[in-house]
Amino acid sequence: MSMESKNHPKRIIFVENGIGYGGAIICLRHLVRNLDRSKYLPMVVTGRTSPQYEEIAGEAIWKHIPDRLIDIVGLQTWLASQTWPDKLPLLRIASQQILARLDDACNFLPFFLRLLWTAWRFKADLIHANNEPLCNRAALLVAKCLRIPSVCHVRGDQKGSRLMRWAYSLPDHFISVSNWVAESMQQKLNIPPEKISVVYDGIALDKLDTQADGQKFRKHFNIPDGGFAVGLVGLLIPWKGQNLFIDAAKILKDKIINLEMIIIGGTPEECGEYERQLKLRVAREGLSDKIKFTGHIDEMQQVYNGLNIVVSASISPEPLGTVVIESMTMGRPLIAPNHGGASEMITDHETGLLFTPGDADSLAQSILAFHESHALRQQLGQNARKKALQTFSVETHTKAIEAIYRNLLAKTACSIN
Structure with missing residues (x-):
């Protein structure tokens, strides 16, 4: 019996941790609306909430899990404007590290634990991170913990630290929104081309x-x-x-x-x-x-x-x-x-x-x-x-994404058997 002939649809968790309500979440909503519900049951998890995010509940299962309990970005901006950290050697670096660890303890860890519990309860078959791996490392680690495949939508440039390079090692597959992004990933991070699919965002x-x-x-x-x-x-x-x-x-x-x-x-x-x-x-x-x-x-x-x-x-x-x-x-x-x-x-x-x-x-x-x-x-x-x-047909976009899901889920089924 083939995977798609099974009675229940595969459960996909989409995780959106973008900076605000913009193009990434709008394109995600187009995708979720058009997924074949006989094959895929979507849940959308967002780190933010507002009337625009809450509208998602009318299109799919939606859950808000706060990803920023403490405004670390605001504290980092404030620290960057201060001169006192430069008065002692290494004080600025130490201050930055303290804020980074505070971010891990107060923002990353609570979000990761709640998402892990949600994905386990939902019996997720696949996790689709709608933004870059670094800001979605919690979602990608949840997939690792549950031993399910993960897909990461890449919408930006690859600039950052060793932590970014590590984050890009987590997804099983990447969806790039343009050839320019795909080429950047290959050149800067040595991502194998077979792990990248270029799929233009879709519009209804x-x-x-x-x-x-x-x-x-x-x-x-x-x-x-x-x-x-x-x-x-x-x-x-x-x-x-x-x-x-x-x-x-x-x-x-x-x-x-x-x-x-x-x-x-x-x-x-x-x-x-x-x-x-x-x-x-x-x-x-x-x-x-x-x-x-x-x-x-x-x-x-x-x-x-x-x-x-x-x-x-x-x-x-x-x-x-x-x-x-x-x-x-x-x-x-x-x-x-x-x-x-x-x-x-x-x-x-x-x-x-x-x-x-x-x-x-x-x-x-x-x-x-x-x-x-x-x-x-x-x-x-x-x-x-x-x-x-x-x-930019949303139907073409959705079919391409569903094909990626099928391939990943088929590989997972084969590895289990």
């Missing part, structure tokens, strides 16, 4: 309303009818490039009279000070009439249609941002940095415009190019949608 294409009323978004944020709205979409995290976006606004404010620069996205708890500094900078530099902050928005289709241009400005290579996938699928004019997954997906002057990473002048020139040519915006938007429809 039939549920995207390409005719969504963008005027609702514009009216809500007081964007005038003649305003040329340029939107940077992404969580307010330093590497997402909000400061670079503000630099470009300074360059363009006298060149595009009707310019409206919109910073769109929520702020993770530990980045509250970053948001405050951004807003202070905008006020201090006299840009309040050009730059708006929207915070988190649920109805992103209205946002995309309300913008004249969509921008991704990550200063560090991003694997394949959700903003790239969604804006291309919506057929919007898109500007992105020429690195990471964006450069893999966008062909310059065919499906979007690429600018020199970290270069505000280059970003400003790309915005000007789109501003000066409605025909360019229209043509590149149409080309982007055609490519997206071929690449």
